[in-house]
Amino acid sequence: MPRAGLDPATVVAAGAALADEVGLAHLTMGLLAERVGVRTPSLYKHVGGQEDLNRRIAALALREAADAVGGAVQGYAGRDALAAAARAFRAFVLEHPGRYAATIGVEPSGPDDPLAAAGRRLLDAFMAVLRGYDVGESDVDHALRMLRSLCHGFATLQAADAFQWSADIDQSFEWLIDFADRGLRAM
Amino acid sequence: MPRAGLDPATVVAAGAALADEVGLAHLTMGLLAERVGVRTPSLYKHVGGQEDLNRRIAALALREAADAVGGAVQGYAGRDALAAAARAFRAFVLEHPGRYAATIGVEPSGPDDPLAAAGRRLLDAFMAVLRGYDVGESDVDHALRMLRSLCHGFATLQAADAFQWSADIDQSFEWLIDFADRGLRAM
DNA sequence: GCTTTTGGCTAACGACGTTAGCCACAGCAC
DNA sequence: GTGCTGTGGCTAACGTCGTTAGCCAAAAGC
Numbered sequence: 001m002p003r004a005g006l007d008p009a010t011v012v013a014a015g016a017a018l019a020d021e022v023g024l025a026h027l028t029m030g031l032l033a034e035r036v037g038v039r040t041p042s043l044y045k046h047v048g049g050q051e052d053l054n055r056r057i058a059a060l061a062l063r064e065a066a067d068a069v070g071g072a073v074q075g076y077a078g079r080d081a082l083a084a085a086a087r088a089f090r091a092f093v094l095e096h097p098g099r100y101a102a103t104i105g106v107e108p109s110g111p112d113d114p115l116a117a118a119g120r121r122l123l124d125a126f127m128a129v130l131r132g133y134d135v136g137e138s139d140v141d142h143a144l145r146m147l148r149s150l151c152h153g154f155a156t157l158q159a160a161d162a163f164q165w166s167a168d169i170d171q172s173f174e175w176l177i178d179f180a181d182r183g184l185r186a187m
Numbered sequence: 188m189p190r191a192g193l194d195p196a197t198v199v200a201a202g203a204a205l206a207d208e209v210g211l212a213h214l215t216m217g218l219l220a221e222r223v224g225v226r227t228p229s230l231y232k233h234v235g236g237q238e239d240l241n242r243r244i245a246a247l248a249l250r251e252a253a254d255a256v257g258g259a260v261q262g263y264a265g266r267d268a269l270a271a272a273a274r275a276f277r278a279f280v281l282e283h284p285g286r287y288a289a290t291i292g293v294e295p296s297g298p299d300d301p302l303a304a305a306g307r308r309l310l311d312a313f314m315a316v317l318r319g320y321d322v323g324e325s326d327v328d329h330a331l332r333m334l335r336s337l338c339h340g341f342a343t344l345q346a347a348d349a350f351q352w353s354a355d356i357d358q359s360f361e362w363l364i365d366f367a368d369r370g371l372r373a374m
Numbered sequence: 375g376c377t378t379t380t381g382g383c384t385a386a387c388g389a390c391g392t393t394a395g396c397c398a399c400a401g402c403a404c
Numbered sequence: 405g406t407g408c409t410g411t412g413g414c415t416a417a418c419g420t421c422g423t424t425a426g427c428c429a430a431a432a433g434c
Contacts, residue, residue: 190400215390229414233412
């Protein structure tokens with residue numbers, strides 16, 4: 001039987017794509033194996049198991065999110081940068097709900113874990129937004145957590161369809177950007 | 188063999204407690220059965236299965252969260268009410284991470300689903316906070332979503348240990364309350 | 375061209391969710 | 405009390421899924 005030519009990166013990418021399609025909870029080793037054209041046990045030659053796969057998908061998602069946010073921010077400052085970052089982040093989560101879901105509840109095993117590095121890159125991207133505001137040294141950590149909570153909370157609530165009632169969601173998000181901008185400018 | 192005297196409410200409550208202890212992902216029918224002193228298949232006399240159990244735990248969690256937030260708000264207005272609500276919500280999520288996790292990603296099946304009613308009660312509790320501010324009719328939905336996103340985002344990120352770095356988390360949360368208060372007062 | 379490594383495979387096991395079918399106990403009519 | 409009925413336990417069994425063991429052929433290096 002001919003080799004399929006797989007490697008860890010291919011398997012993880014396929015897993016992330018599959019998670020986006022069917023939902024992280026329905027991502028199964030058998031389904032992933034079928035997707036990449038291989039029998040289930042063969043996957044274990046490339047990833048350590050389901051937990052390892054999840055961690056790698058999470059790291060991939062964080063890297064991609066960091067790239068999306070970082071790229072969107074470039075060339076902007078202040079309110080424009082904030083809006084670009086927030087929109088890019090939300091768009092990423094809505095386009096890739098499965099791989100983003102893999103990032104919640106997963107902890108880096110150590111300081112050299114690729115997951116930790118990826119998380120730091122995403123934080124750096126948001127940090128760049130704050131540089132366009134007059135945020136004092138002692139406030140920057142708090143402001144960063146606030147931004148992260150806002151974006152993460154809104155995006156995950158929307159991805160989970162938790163906003164049942166009527167008002168337009170895009171409009172709410174723009175309102176939220178405006179709210180954060182006014183608050184940051186007033187510091 | 189003597190009867191164990193179970194009923195759906197008891198099973199759901201035990202499931203919620205167990206989810207808080209071991210994490211929702213590790214809540215297994217066998218473990219729950221052992222906890223309530225019964226064999227696994229007997230649980231199916233009281234709940235429809237794992238998905239049904241999850242929905243019931245979610246509804247319980249939303250009712251409890253609504254009670255906690257609603258109770259904390261009573262007698263306060265403005266910044267005090269906001270702070271009380273936010274603290275009560277975060278405390279609930281941190282004390283009951285398992286049952287709160289059951290609420291994310293679960294959709295009400297219809298308008299008479301107990302889950303929908305419980306969700307509405309929680310929203311009402313946050314709505315009461317907004318009455319202490321001068322929020323216009325057209326802004327109230329957006330402000331509600333902002334508050335919900337902030338609280339949900341912060342609490343779930345903390346529950347997932349996603350705030351790796353140094354600054355004190357309680358301090359960040361108080362900072363966040365202050366930030367939201369200033370923004371709402373400035374409307 | 376031979377050896378070694380690597381990446382497939384089948385077979386099998388254990389854990390878990392779920393269903394079917396049985397049986398004892400509680401509650402009630404009489 | 406005796407007997408009927410419904411309810412809430414139980415055992416047995418099945419299907420799915422994750423995972424491991426062990427085999428074997430294709431690729432890679434000498």
